[in-house]
Amino acid sequence: MAKEKKQPRPKAETPKGFRDYFGAEVEDRRAMLDTIAGVYHRYGFDALESSGVETVEALGKFLPDVDRPNEGVFAWQDEDEQWMALRYDLTAPLARVYAQHRNDLPTPYRRYAMGPVWRNEKPGPGRFRQFYQCDADTVGTASMAADAEICALLSDALEAVGIPRGDYVVRVNNRKVLNGVLEQAAKVIPYPEGDNRRQTIEAAWSEVTRDAILRTIDKFDKVGEAGVRELLGKGRLDASGAYIDGVGLEAAQAEPVIRFLTSKGADNAETLANLLGAVGESETGKAGVAELGEIADLLAAQGYGPDRIVIDPSVVRGLGYYTGPVFEAELTFEILDEKGRPRQFGSVAGGGRYDDLVARFTGQTVPAVGMSIGVDRLLAALRAKGRLDRSAGGPVVVTVMDRDRMADYQAMVAELRNSGIRAEVYLGNPKNFGNQMKYADRRNSPIAVIEGGDEKERGVVQLKDLILGAQIAENATLEEWKERPSQVEVSRASLVDEVRKMLASQSENDA
């Protein structure tokens, strides 16, 4: 203690890239997580909560080959020299948990998990170093029924939290189809038999080329078909005037890729037919198209048509990471950005099939498929659409007119609370009544209860309708003001009933 006094005062600041959440922000998120958990549960998914801390060894991706393996994660050394880290997602812990407990878990294992994850990245606007993930995964089955189920689950979860049908779409693509397309493209040799350049081409179709094509495909959203054509070929002058080198494919080689990206038809059947054309003779590609067909059929049988879930080869996010089907949920309505311009809200969830989850630990390949909902983005979307009711939250405030009668005032709040009404007594310095009203205002309070000595004697209390009061203060005429007095006197005995009545009339007027 004595030592602390000599130190300068610490700064009261959140660490860089972290933030605090207050009141409705916290409660809205909790309500959303509870709703999603309810849907996950209904689908037979079991909750799993692992701790925020894992060994760096178990997290995998960040094996310590330097002094501090903190690239991307927050890591530190335990007292026995072991490196530990905060989890950066919920999938790596699932892999560890499944490998550790697999003998006690059902096969397949459907699990959901929700909670904060941490990234040691440069923070930016709207980008924080701690945020929530909310995942559902099925481990231990290669059946496309699991993939279809994840899509249906995602669709149901979105509707449950308040995104109506038509305001979102779940798009499905497949990495295997892309692989088939790449195989197909590699076979296109744009030179006749005997031409020397044939060999150069075949040799040049390397891992590097594949990666370059993948990166180009990722830009399809931004640059469109013509742009991708240029980038797969010689290159492209981008908007800033810089010249971006292309992959260097001949037009005929690029063609399967373009065909893949633009194969979305009027319905799933047409899309699948187009994709089959794009993959040509590739067995992998054909298997991928078949998987998409199976998913579409399974979903149709459950009533999930293309108005909710649709095969869409233009989904390219995650194609590099996943090994089979890939899903993305997008909100299709427009919101206004910070400059008031309308823009598509975009992606709020995604997932796919990844079949090497547990192999790191056990050497055994275990097929798995899953998805993650970005709850913070979803909350932002609902807020932007005015679909989160943040006004109804303030407590009834019982004011203190006589500080010696605190027991009376606390008895009032107890009555209100016991009837399920959010209420509090003013606990600041009660001397200045104006301060109590300012406090009620800051608390977003719907009603102030007032009981001075005179009221006490007569067995009454005053109820001040603060919402009506605010409306009147803003725009009522004198007549309206007389007609709808914002303060009423009621008997002390009927306090709870009268408060309830006033709250009901407020929410009616609000509706």
Place this chain on the structure above:
Amino acid sequence: MAKEKKQPRPKAETPKGFRDYFGAEVEDRRAMLDTIAGVYHRYGFDALESSGVETVEALGKFLPDVDRPNEGVFAWQDEDEQWMALRYDLTAPLARVYAQHRNDLPTPYRRYAMGPVWRNEKPGPGRFRQFYQCDADTVGTASMAADAEICALLSDALEAVGIPRGDYVVRVNNRKVLNGVLEQAAKVIPYPEGDNRRQTIEAAWSEVTRDAILRTIDKFDKVGEAGVRELLGKGRLDASGAYIDGVGLEAAQAEPVIRFLTSKGADNAETLANLLGAVGESETGKAGVAELGEIADLLAAQGYGPDRIVIDPSVVRGLGYYTGPVFEAELTFEILDEKGRPRQFGSVAGGGRYDDLVARFTGQTVPAVGMSIGVDRLLAALRAKGRLDRSAGGPVVVTVMDRDRMADYQAMVAELRNSGIRAEVYLGNPKNFGNQMKYADRRNSPIAVIEGGDEKERGVVQLKDLILGAQIAENATLEEWKERPSQVEVSRASLVDEVRKMLASQSENDA
């Protein structure tokens, strides 16, 4: 990737002192936190969620005076050399948040927070390095009404989560009373005027003596009145045969302390009178007794009598830490320990007044009072009493008799889920029906749905009542078995209704 192969396989293990929570463990905790949040909200407390990470500077207690300030906390150095750490409780972050945002927060500020905290301590049985806290605090008022409110809140929260009145008690004590007792004890000079030893005694009544007395008081629970008497005096032979040196007080000096510890009377009035005797002329002590009286009066006015909240000077936990009133909630029923012996369950929540929360940051003293509920202990108590229903959780399992008709089976689960019934289709290898039944058993499934080719043709499905089946397998006679067949055939069209009927009959039999 190539590099990873050369490494030995990582171990699939939770880091030492951490654990995973599965299924009902997670859902029960979430339900409890939601219920408690509901009570906090009703009392006008606002949610606050800060991140798990704070700067070590803001956490305070663990300022870096060595290379790694990791005593008690998990800490690491940021890329710009700043030390960060995982929060070890929810109070230190509250202090930082209040200091940082105080101009935007109401005064007083009632806030609640729930979430994991981390302790870098030696793990032990039942002691984990990550666990949940669930706090409510009121910052910015010295009014005893705030303290009384926290006690009422604690009482209501316990009842809301399923601890009936009579099974718990909230005990209240006050650090000021203890301080008064110590002042009083210091004034007792067991030697006549003129005796040389008087001066020695006065000089000897130092900080050291106070701390030694505090530590001795902490042992009251264990050693009782006689034991404390010995420990305040010359010392005591403990159960192991070791001699524990005493504080060295004369009997007359120890008397006020003993009087304090044993002053609990038949009711609050008697207890307060006894305490007043114990503090004698000490102004601090008298103020403390007056505070306890005020709290008791305020609570009585709200209907919280001593059957729920009682003044109890034998509460000594936290007396060293807090500056005014101290609360502790104890469960009064017995449970069986791991060896089958009955024992009191004990403390599940605690709190008190601490008036130097924000001063570290701003130099300004801000009065505050709060409490923390140990949700994991509470859950353990409810589990021990059989008050958590963990059986009702399993999903209806739709079995797969014909793997080509997966779409049919998924349509069935979709119908069930859309009717709010937890259901899943078996996604493992369907070849062996026995495995499907084993899976259903492991999933705690109440009903298996079976539709083979024959059933399909006839437009029916079989419903297997797995709970009844298990009962019959265990102990039914042949007659009972005939009377209550555990498998029934119903029309495919009535699937949802029949499943619902069977679930209802199961929960009836269960009740």
